[in-house]
Amino acid sequence: METLTNWSSSNPEDLLKQVYADNYPWLENYVRQNSGNDSDAKDVFQESIAAAWMSLQQGRFKGDKAQFNAYLRQICRFKWINQIRSAARSKIIYNDALLDHEVANNGHEVLKDQLQQSGLLQECFMQLGAKCKQVLRLFYYKRESLGEIAAGMGNTEESIKTIKYRCMMQLRKLFLEQNKKHGGV
Amino acid sequence: MEEYREHIDQQLFERIEAYLLDTMNASERFQFEAAMVGDEQLRNEVDLQRKLVAAVQTAIFDDKTVQHIPAAENTVPIRKISLKWWYAAAAVLLVASATWYYQSISVTPGKLFTGYFHADPGLPVAMSSTSEYGFYDGMVSYKEGDYNKAIEIWTGLKEKGLLTDTLQYYIGVASLNKNDFEGAVQHLLPVAENKAGEWQQKAAWYLALAYVKTNNITEAMKWLQQLEDDSQAQLLIKALQKLSS
Numbered sequence: 001m002e003t004l005t006n007w008s009s010s011n012p013e014d015l016l017k018q019v020y021a022d023n024y025p026w027l028e029n030y031v032r033q034n035s036g037n038d039s040d041a042k043d044v045f046q047e048s049i050a051a052a053w054m055s056l057q058q059g060r061f062k063g064d065k066a067q068f069n070a071y072l073r074q075i076c077r078f079k080w081i082n083q084i085r086s087a088a089r090s091k092i093i094y095n096d097a098l099l100d101h102e103v104a105n106n107g108h109e110v111l112k113d114q115l116q117q118s119g120l121l122q123e124c125f126m127q128l129g130a131k132c133k134q135v136l137r138l139f140y141y142k143r144e145s146l147g148e149i150a151a152g153m154g155n156t157e158e159s160i161k162t163i164k165y166r167c168m169m170q171l172r173k174l175f176l177e178q179n180k181k182h183g184g185v
Numbered sequence: 186m187e188e189y190r191e192h193i194d195q196q197l198f199e200r201i202e203a204y205l206l207d208t209m210n211a212s213e214r215f216q217f218e219a220a221m222v223g224d225e226q227l228r229n230e231v232d233l234q235r236k237l238v239a240a241v242q243t244a245i246f247d248d249k250t251v252q253h254i255p256a257a258e259n260t261v262p263i264r265k266i267s268l269k270w271w272y273a274a275a276a277v278l279l280v281a282s283a284t285w286y287y288q289s290i291s292v293t294p295g296k297l298f299t300g301y302f303h304a305d306p307g308l309p310v311a312m313s314s315t316s317e318y319g320f321y322d323g324m325v326s327y328k329e330g331d332y333n334k335a336i337e338i339w340t341g342l343k344e345k346g347l348l349t350d351t352l353q354y355y356i357g358v359a360s361l362n363k364n365d366f367e368g369a370v371q372h373l374l375p376v377a378e379n380k381a382g383e384w385q386q387k388a389a390w391y392l393a394l395a396y397v398k399t400n401n402i403t404e405a406m407k408w409l410q411q412l413e414d415d416s417q418a419q420l421l422i423k424a425l426q427k428l429s430s
Binding site (some may be wrong): 012016020045046049053054056057058060061063067068070071074081082083086109110116117118119121122124126127133135137139140141161162165168171172174175182 | 189232234235236237238241273274276277278304328330393
């Protein structure tokens with residue numbers, strides 16, 4: 001069974017690329033069939049993958065790759081259905097046999113919460129400076145070593161280590177403030 | 186006590202990071218996990234740092250200035266969310282926050298169920314296995330969210346004498362997913378009682394949740410207490426104890 005749960009020993013870049021390749025074409029097709037366009041699909045994917053990935057990292061989702069893909073698609077469907085409803089597109093034609101089940105499913109409060117939290121986190125990350133984003137991305141997403149990052153940016157390992165710490169603390173502070181404003185924590 | 190520490194120094198930050206990235210040796214890991222057991226703030230910080238790392242990793246899909254996903258991005262360029270969706274999201278968030286605030290004034294078993302319940306995602310489908318075709322046929326329906334159809338298919342197999350713990354477990358969780366709590370208990374109970382079974386622990390967890398939802402706290406506690414190594418179960422026990430006190 002191909003597992004995704006041992007994420008810390010896998011390369012997140014490879015995993016996320018694979019998840020994207022496995023699911024994005026399906027989502028584009030799904031959104032097109034349900035009154036949306038490719039641009040809507042991109043927004044939905046971006047928000048849904050953030051929520052699903054966060055769940056995986058937190059250990060709230062446990063399963064193999066196929067199960068993760070199914071889980072991500074569930075979030076995408078939920079997100080899209082909510083989006084078209086909140087946009088009051090009353091004349092929308094649904095081509096989704098799953099809709100009634102989706103609406104009846106009691107697990108949706110949890111999905112809403114995940115989407116809200118991951119949305120806030122994404123918003124906070126975007127507020128960081130360019131250098132912060134670069135260092136964090138190279139370290140956590142590309143899994144480059146401090147030495148590689150330092151060499152690439154013409155800096156010392158020790159400086160990169162400190163920059164990384166400060167940037168993460170900045171992200172932490174932004175998130176806790178935002179989350180408090182929105183009623184969390 | 187505050188949920189999070191006021192300040193995280195660089196040393197603690199790097200210890201948490203080493204724990205999350207699995208770069209600690211066995212002894213350090215053991216010590217760190219032992220420290221977490223008695224330190225709720227530390228556990229919260231670990232979870233928070235997990236979220237932050239996850240956000241950094243998936244922000245790649247949100248930033249058009251980054252070109253790190255060649256295979257995917259070449260076919261579908263990523264763009265940022267349009268302003269109208271931010272407004273819509275902000276409105277939804279506002280309503281959700283207000284709803285959450287008013288609802289959170291009193292904790293009920295129903296709210297605990299909602300907070301802790303996460304549907305079993307199902308098993309990978311292996312349609313080539315003809316002997317188990319019926320089971321996987323049901324699994325396709327399950328994964329599509331068509332729980333009635335999945336239960337119908339699986340119940341047919343059960344009537345043919347093909348009853349296994351796996352089948353029984355999935356009929357139980359499918360029932361739970363469609364809010365049929367009586368059906369969930371009926372199917373999950375024998376699986377949870379089978380101590381040697383592969384699905385025992387998961388069945389006990391979902392059985393406990395079904396009992397929480399139906400306000401049968403005594404039975405819920407009984408099953409949760411069997412899940413000693415499950416941190417979610419232990420948290421739920423504490424929440425139920427608070428509810429009863």
